[in-house]
Amino acid sequence: MDFNLSKEHLELQAKAKEFTETVLFPHEMECEENDGISRETHQKIIDATLAWGFNAPNHSKEDGGQGFSIFEQTILNEQLGKATGAIWDALWYPSYPMRFATQAQKEEYLIPTCQGKRRDAYAITEADAGSDPTQCMTRADKVEGGWKINGEKWFVTIGDIADYILVHAHVDGDSTKPTVFFVEKNLPGVELKRTPLYTHHFAFKHPEYIFNDVIVGEDKVLGEIGQGYDMTKDWFVEARLGIAARCVGGAIRAAEEANKFAAERIQFGQPINNFQAIEFMLADMGVEIMAAKSMLYRLSWEIDQTGDRKLNHAKAAALKLYCSEMVGRVCDKAVQILGGRGYMREQAVERLWRDTRVDRIWEGTSEIQRVIISGQIKKRGLDIYTGW
Numbered sequence: 390m391d392f393n394l395s396k397e398h399l400e401l402q403a404k405a406k407e408f409t410e411t412v413l414f415p416h417e418m419e420c421e422e423n424d425g426i427s428r429e430t431h432q433k434i435i436d437a438t439l440a441w442g443f444n445a446p447n448h449s450k451e452d453g454g455q456g457f458s459i460f461e462q463t464i465l466n467e468q469l470g471k472a473t474g475a476i477w478d479a480l481w482y483p484s485y486p487m488r489f490a491t492q493a494q495k496e497e498y499l500i501p502t503c504q505g506k507r508r509d510a511y512a513i514t515e516a517d518a519g520s521d522p523t524q525c526m527t528r529a530d531k532v533e534g535g536w537k538i539n540g541e542k543w544f545v546t547i548g549d550i551a552d553y554i555l556v557h558a559h560v561d562g563d564s565t566k567p568t569v570f571f572v573e574k575n576l577p578g579v580e581l582k583r584t585p586l587y588t589h590h591f592a593f594k595h596p597e598y599i600f601n602d603v604i605v606g607e608d609k610v611l612g613e614i615g616q617g618y619d620m621t622k623d624w625f626v627e628a629r630l631g632i633a634a635r636c637v638g639g640a641i642r643a644a645e646e647a648n649k650f651a652a653e654r655i656q657f658g659q660p661i662n663n664f665q666a667i668e669f670m671l672a673d674m675g676v677e678i679m680a681a682k683s684m685l686y687r688l689s690w691e692i693d694q695t696g697d698r699k700l701n702h703a704k705a706a707a708l709k710l711y712c713s714e715m716v717g718r719v720c721d722k723a724v725q726i727l728g729g730r731g732y733m734r735e736q737a738v739e740r741l742w743r744d745t746r747v748d749r750i751w752e753g754t755s756e757i758q759r760v761i762i763s764g765q766i767k768k769r770g771l772d773i774y775t776g777w
């Protein structure tokens with residue numbers, strides 16, 4: 390058994406670290422102070438992403454992406470997660486379900502998105518459909534030559550800069566026919582309802598959109614009618630691994646900042662890392678990160694070896710739950726170690742503490758991950774989590 394990273398993986402890790410520190414870190418305070426980044430900064434990051442060869446890591450080279458394995462995506466995401474303000478989102482991962490697009494749809498949407506010329510947003514959540522998306526009220530009705538879409542979507546991440554939205558709707562209002570549609574944002578009937586403010590200062594916005602008798606062509610269905618959930622289920626594995634990797638990266642940066650501060654900060658005539666209260670917090674942080682990172686690397690490697698979709702889904706839920714809760718505990722301790730400075734927005738630990746709170750909510754809340762995990766334990770026994 391060899392747990393060492395290969396030469397290629399070490400090179401990717403070093404390159405991802407340098408990209409994060411030299412391309413993303415310089416824009417963190419711009420994002421914090423302006424609750425987002427400017428168009429110019431965004432374009433700068435797009436250009437750099439293309440130059441560094443990090444565009445669309447999750448899509449095939451044939452479709453204009455990098456064709457990274459899950460393990461390679463994990464190595465990259467871990468480094469990206471160190472950046473605050475979710476500036477990592479300026480490096481785009483086009484929605485996974487677009488790999489089910491027709492060739493014509495790929496040419497119109499996926500390929501230019503992979504190339505950084507277009508940007509997608511993915512809208513499932515609604516006022517009454519959150520953890521339970523079957524309550525979706527957005528509907529698509531057949532009309533001559535296409536579909537008429539009506540409904541309202543919440544939390545549309547990147548909805549401000551995306552030029553098209555993948556809209557999850559129920560055909561004929563029937564929950565057994567969940568279907569995804571390509572909707573151009575400039576179509577008549579697509580209305581920006583409002584852009585709420587959130588806890589974090591994210592590079593982009595999460596607006597709410599209304600779809601009022603929006604007509605799209607027959608060719609705008611992604612995948613098959615009724616395939617909406619199946620396509621997103623596959624995506625959950627990739628998305629949850631991405632969150633877990635970024636959480637590990639964020640926790641590492643917070644721990645490093647706290648460790649450095651604790652060695653330099655003098656109180657009562659000595660560095661505060663001489664006090665056992667501080668040492669023990671750093672010890673717990675190190676242990677928690679080690680556990681989470683071991684789990685992350687193991688599962689990322691495993692997913693590249695096996696196509697067992699259900700097993701991967703079950704394990705990704707455990708990983709996302711653990712890593713997102715771990716980063717909350719680590720960042721909280723980092724804030725504590727920095728004392729009053731830890732509460733200042735100019736400190737990375739403060740921003741990471743705030744930024745990573747959402748990781749326990751989006752892509753399935755911690756409670757929903759526990760529902761999945763406990764359901765798997767009932768069905769298959771504890772073995773899938775403990776018996777290897």
Ligand SMILES: Cc1cc2nc3c(=O)[nH]c(=O)nc-3n(C[C@H](O)[C@H](O)[C@H](O)COP(=O)(O)OP(=O)(O)OC[C@H]3O[C@@H](n4cnc5c(N)ncnc54)[C@H](O)[C@@H]3O)c2cc1C
Pocket residue numbers: 511512513514518519520521543544545546547587595747750751752753754755756757760
């Ligand atoms: C910043 C941000 C960006 C987002 N971006 C997007 C996006 O781009 N596209 C998109 O479609 N959505 C997006 N979301 C929505 C996100 O996926 C949902 O917020 C999330 O799935 C939870 O849904 P909800 O907010 O409606 O909470 P609810 O489902 O109403 O849950 C409320 C509480 O009840 C708990 N709960 C619900 N059901 C159960 C259960 N069965 N057992 C135990 N507890 C339960 C939850 O865990 C939670 O604590 C985003 C959200 C945020 C905050």
